[in-house]
Amino acid sequence: MTGRWRWPWRALREAGILGMNERNFSYIKAENPRRLFPLVDDKAKTKQLAAKAGIAFPELYGLISSDAEVRTFQKIIEGKQKFVVKPAHGSGGNGILVIRSVRNGRYFRANGTFLDELGMEHHLSNILSGMYSLGGRPDQVLIERCVEFDPIFDEVTFQGVPDIRTIVYRGYPVAAMVRLPTRRSDGKANLHQGAVGAGIDLKTGRTTHAIMAGQPVTHHPDTGHVLAGIQIPGWRNLLTLAAHCWDVVPLGYLGVDIVLDRDYGPLVLELNARPGLAIQMANRRGLRPALARVQALPRVPTTAEQRAAFAMGEGELPVAAVAEAEDARSTSG
Numbered sequence: 079m080t081g082r083w084r085w086p087w088r089a090l091r092e093a094g095i096l097g098m099n100e101r102n103f104s105y106i107k108a109e110n111p112r113r114l115f116p117l118v119d120d121k122a123k124t125k126q127l128a129a130k131a132g133i134a135f136p137e138l139y140g141l142i143s144s145d146a147e148v149r150t151f152q153k154i155i156e157g158k159q160k161f162v163v164k165p166a167h168g169s170g171g172n173g174i175l176v177i178r179s180v181r182n183g184r185y186f187r188a189n190g191t192f193l194d195e196l197g198m199e200h201h202l203s204n205i206l207s208g209m210y211s212l213g214g215r216p217d218q219v220l221i222e223r224c225v226e227f228d229p230i231f232d233e234v235t236f237q238g239v240p241d242i243r244t245i246v247y248r249g250y251p252v253a254a255m256v257r258l259p260t261r262r263s264d265g266k267a268n269l270h271q272g273a274v275g276a277g278i279d280l281k282t283g284r285t286t287h288a289i290m291a292g293q294p295v296t297h298h299p300d301t302g303h304v305l306a307g308i309q310i311p312g313w314r315n316l317l318t319l320a321a322h323c324w325d326v327v328p329l330g331y332l333g334v335d336i337v338l339d340r341d342y343g344p345l346v347l348e349l350n351a352r353p354g355l356a357i358q359m360a361n362r363r364g365l366r367p368a369l370a371r372v373q374a375l376p377r378v379p380t381t382a383e384q385r386a387a388f389a390m391g392e393g394e395l396p397v398a399a400v401a402e403a404e405d406a407r408s409t410s411g
Contacts, residue, residue, distance in 0.1 A: 109330025173210030283313025
């Protein structure tokens with residue numbers, strides 16, 4: 079179900095909506111050092127950093143860096159029926175292939191379409207040439223484990239894998255939504271391609287409002303199930319994981335995409351130095367008040383657990399961290 083919904087310009091300001099220009103200059107430019115961008119723009123580097131920090135990602139089966147290495151593809155996927163092919167520097171889900179089965183030299187996607195061996199080689203070469211990369215630069219191919227999503231999403235997704243996008247500001251989660259694939263999005267969890275975005279209450283981990291193509295929806299367009307009221311399992315742990323990503327890549331304004339795997343629990347899918355603003359529409363709440371609340375906090379040592387607890391509304395300040403800072407000041411004085 080959809081309906082026409084537009085906020086008047088004045089109401090946008092009153093609701094604390096963060097605009098693109100303000101996001102770009104006051105947050106991305108001001109808070110995200112450009113030297114750190116390669117750590118999130120290159121998914122292979124992100125995986126390496128995460129592994130050192132003990133952060134779980136979907137298992138990497140193999141990496142292809144040149145046309146000469148395309149011949150190793152068969153060896154990488156040997157004995158595997160399901161896997162994901164993606165560009166290391168891709169964005170917006172472009173170039174990603176989710177293979178659900180391999181039969182007679184054909185690679186089948188969830189929608190029933192397939193690539194033969196020549197078609198797969200052509201796709202790998204396109205990725206390497208930079209067809210899907212940021213700036214069109216030569217790229218690498220990642221082949222990784224195909225996530226089996228948590229059954230909590232069975233009735234509100236179509237073919238693809240849902241993910242949870244969290245905006246983390248200075249290490250504190252400030253907004254979250256679950257992105258649900260649809261037929262229109264071709265099974266991809268990307269809002270600009272037609273996926274559903276359902277806002278999540280940070281305190282409870284329960285979905286609230288939802289949007290699709292910029293308009294409010296109450297039911298998934300393909301399954302017909304209600305989108306509000308879905309309880310995200312292990313919510314505190316998921317928020318803590320998102321907050322911990324800032325410890326690894328200290329970008330002040332960071333997007334963290336997490337998938338809930340049926341067997342392995344929460345896995346970080348990727349990090350984003352330029353997360354979009356549709357999360358505000360999905361939550362019907364602007365980012366500016368939440369960002370200002372974090373800005374007002376003293377710069378004191380905190381843990382990811384403390385920052386997640388703060389995001390869930392458990393105290394106005396991370397008490398343990400403040401006490402630690404006070405003790406340090408008293409000692410130095």
